[in-house]
Amino acid sequence: MQRIMEVMRARLPGLSPGAVGGTVAARLLATAMSFAASVLSARGLGVHDRGVLAVMVSVPAVLSIVAVLGMDNANARFAGTSHTAFRWIVRGSLLFSLAAGSALPGLWLLLGRHWPALLLAVPFRLAVLSAALCPVTLLTTLIGTAEIGRGRVTTYNLTTLVPSACYLAGVAGLQAGGTLTVGNCFLCVLAGQLAGAVVLLFAATARVQPDGESVPLRLFGGFALKAYLPNLVHYGMLRLDVPVIQLLAGAGAVALYAVALPLAEGLALLPTAVALVLFPRVTSGAVDARAAGRIAGTMIVTTAVLALAAAVAVPVLIPALYGPPYAGASWVVWAMLPGMVLFAAGRSLQAYLAASDLLRPVIVATAAGAAAGIALLGMLTPRYGAVGAAAADSAGYLVFALLVLCGVHRSTKASWPLTSQAVPAVRRSAQRCAEHVRHAWSALHGQLVLPVALALPSAAAAGLLASTTGPAAAGVGLGLVVLVCLLVPDTGLYTLALAIPLSQSQLGASLVTPKRLLALMLVCVLSRAVSGRGIARPRPGGTLVTAATVGYLLAASAVTGGGDPGATHNWQYLLLVCAPLLLVPLLAAPGATLDRLLTVFCAGAAALAALEIVQAGAVFARNTDQSPDDVAVLAITQPGTANHNAVGALLVMAAAVLLARTRAARTGLTKLACWGGVLVLTVGIAYSLSRAAYLAGIVVLVIHAGRRPLRALPPVAVGAVCLAPLLPPAVAARFASVLGGSTLDADSAVRLDLWSSALRMFDTHPVFGVGYLNFAGQLPLYYRATGDYNAMFLQFPLLEFAHNTYLTVLSQTGLLGAAGIALLVAFGVRRARSALRAHDLAVQTAGEAALLALTGAGVCSAFGEVLLVPPLLACLLLIVRAAGRSEETCAPVAAVLPAGGPVRVPILAGR
Secondary structure, eight states: OHHHHHHHHHHSTTSOHHHHHHHHHHHHHHHHHHHHHHHHHHHHHHHHHHHHHHHHHHHHHHHHHHHTTTHHHHHHHHTTSOHHHHHHHHHHHHHHHHHHHHHHHHHHHHHHHHOGGGGTTOOHHHHHHHHHTHHHHHHHHHHHHHHHHTTOHHHHHHHHHHHHHHHHHHHHHHHHHTOOOHHHHHHHHHHHHHHHHHHHHHHTTSOOSOOOOOOOHHHHHHHHHHHHHHHHHHHHHHHHHHHHHHHHTOHHHHHHHHHHHHHHHGGGHHHHHHHHHHHHHHHTTSSOHHHHHHHHHHHHHHHHHHHHHHHHHHHHHHHHHHOGGGTTHHHHHHHHHHHHHHHHHHHHHHHHHHHTTOOHHHHHHHHHHHHHHHHHHHHHHHHHTHHHHHHHHHHHHHHHHHHHHHHHHHHTTSOOOOOTTSOHHHHHHHHHHHHHHHHHHHHHHHHHHHHHHHHHHHHHHHHHHHOOOHHHHHHHHHHHHHHHHHHSTTHHHHHHHHHHHHTTSTTTTTTSOHHHHHHHHHHHHHHHHHTTSOOOOOOHHHHHHHHHHHHHHHHHHHHHHTTOTTHHHHHHHHHHHHHHHHHHHHHOOTTHHHHHHHHHHHHHHHHHHHHHHHHHHHHHHHTTTSOHHHHHHHHHHSTTOOOHHHHHHHHHHHHHHHHHHHHHOOSHHHHHHHHHHHHHHHHHHHHHTOHHHHHHHHHHHHHHHHHSHHHHHHHHHHHHHHHGGGSOHHHHHHHHHHSOOSSOOHHHHHHHHHHHHHHHHHHHSTTTOSOTTOHHHHHHHHOOOOSSSOGGGOOGGGOOSOSSHHHHHHHHHHHHHHHHHHHHHHHHHHHHHHHHTOSSHHHHHHHHHHHHHHHHHHHHHTSSOGGGSHHHHHHHHHHHHHSSOOSSOEEEEEEEOTTSSEEEEEEETTO
């Protein structure tokens, strides 16, 4: 026994093994009682009612986490300074719990009355009970962390057992009496929380420290606000999943998730217990950075071993305890295990940094992890249910752990950047803290490699051995791709450049969906942060306009949708459309990386053009007996064909980039490659059979030739004369329809009537519009058939847009949305014009490419929804983003000073 205690003291320097063991034992006992109560309730209530109970319990937890505003961490930080400060904290916690703990649930109930979907399928009577628990939960959290802050961890551990014991006793009594219902089970939860709050208030009367100075409100509030975001995510990520899963996948998925959650969270018991004991020891100076690093390494090794044991045990344990209907929860646990292992890696360091008031890397890592987790939660849960939600949790913890370690490593290289008003004492303190963190990283780095290398593949292999289905293998493959893109610098950017044209091909449409493209953009942003390349900083004006426009569109879509069951789909789709506006400006700054990225994109677009030529040519060859017009229509309407208007617009934008680069090509081989790419893309545009792309291509060529008529007009004219006789009859007939004829075809007549209908909608709703994706629902009221066709054959539910981006935005979002989009377009045009006036040839080339691409996309948008297709919008934003001042290309020049030799001075190119 003595040997074990010595090993524990060596592995947990500065911490009392008894305090750690007592905390772990208390949490294990509380978890065991909660687990037993959950088994009884799951067997007695059934899957649906167990899911409703889980939602009722999680709502107060989520509301308390949102309302706490970081006061729990501030209580732990300052409660141990003096008994006077502790009494002030207890009084403030009581008042704050009553105020904030009642206001937020009251707002939830009020909104739930008007929008029942916000109640998460919980009856209003039960929702009132759920809201009544929030002040109690908030008070228990605040007083409990204050007890931890003054070193009474044992007291806090004992008080955590009271709610679990009351809940277990209550559920067992209800089961024995045959009165086990959702409402009665929740009353047991409420009684247990009240008992725990009373015990904590009684324990708070004990005096531990002598009287002294109180805590300044500004100091207390500043620390609380800085700690709020990490606290919100760490305690709320898994709790927030339950209501989201209820919305996206239903109560059955919630039941599986609720069963798996205690088993997976059991792995977090040890890291959380160590963090609770570690926090006051760091504030008192008993634990330094080197000791914290050694503790963190011990935590991840131990958690990895426990994760492997859990992966083997859950397929047998869950069906035996909960019954066969819950066997699917094993997959949920397996998906959670990697995240729990990674959580152990960052939890101890996070506690050390928070106690040392070094919250900047924690805030950055937490924000990024939360963004990744929430985004993947929305994408994976509708398709994969509780398993998708668990995988999203693991991905969020992966991002958090990597960014915490990266932030710690980066903070060791230099002191924290302080403002000019910072006092020298604070600067010296930050430098000393950075030195401590450097030692922590050195102690931790060597211990992380082997456990992570063994635990994560082992957990994945445990899941694969249970099933060899195609979706499982595809999910693992996509996970490996994401991991490579995240860890290898700029790989994600080049993958994105290839994914954009691939998404518009017939073969890649099912592989690269808008949701996966959004996930890839998030991975690219995170990869820039992990690799130390830095996230690009867009201009404040454009950022504010973008955020305001996206926020207005989302708010208008949610409000206009009201109680419509399809409203959730509306704002989700709108978020996918708006995601490039928010993420692409963060991916890369203008310079060499973005130029190479566009080169890869052009190569992928040329390959897409070649595929279009082959596929369309095959259709032409098989249907030589039909008229050219019929063959053209057949080629664009055959099953599995990609959207020819989107393909044509993408090829036009790629051709605009290569046309601009023909001027800046320095060698004959490069110039030949550019003109060859332009030729392939031009033929691809012709074979896309998109009349909008034909008009856009003509306008782009005219503008390009008009800027340098003596050099550009002859090649364009010669190329047009040579290519015209080689075009197939179907392409020639499609191009001839652009010029018009004696009468309009049915497609053009319908399009004109859709335009007039959109104008009527705008005339009726000029300010806010009819709401995004509500065009089809309102169309029967405004449609007037004026062409020579039978309107009875029109399928109004499928006509979600006006086949004109400008009229679509105007009719569905009104003048406010149109004004925001117009400002963003104006910013892009101004950026391109500013680059054209630069003295640097590379900047001029990027500006001309942006101007031509904007023009081509603008012409295509007059005949379709180009800017509402996420890949095309991302492509256009990348091209416009490249037309700016380079932040990467620096040319060092030598400046001879009178007192010495040459000095290397960096000059930013294009400034």
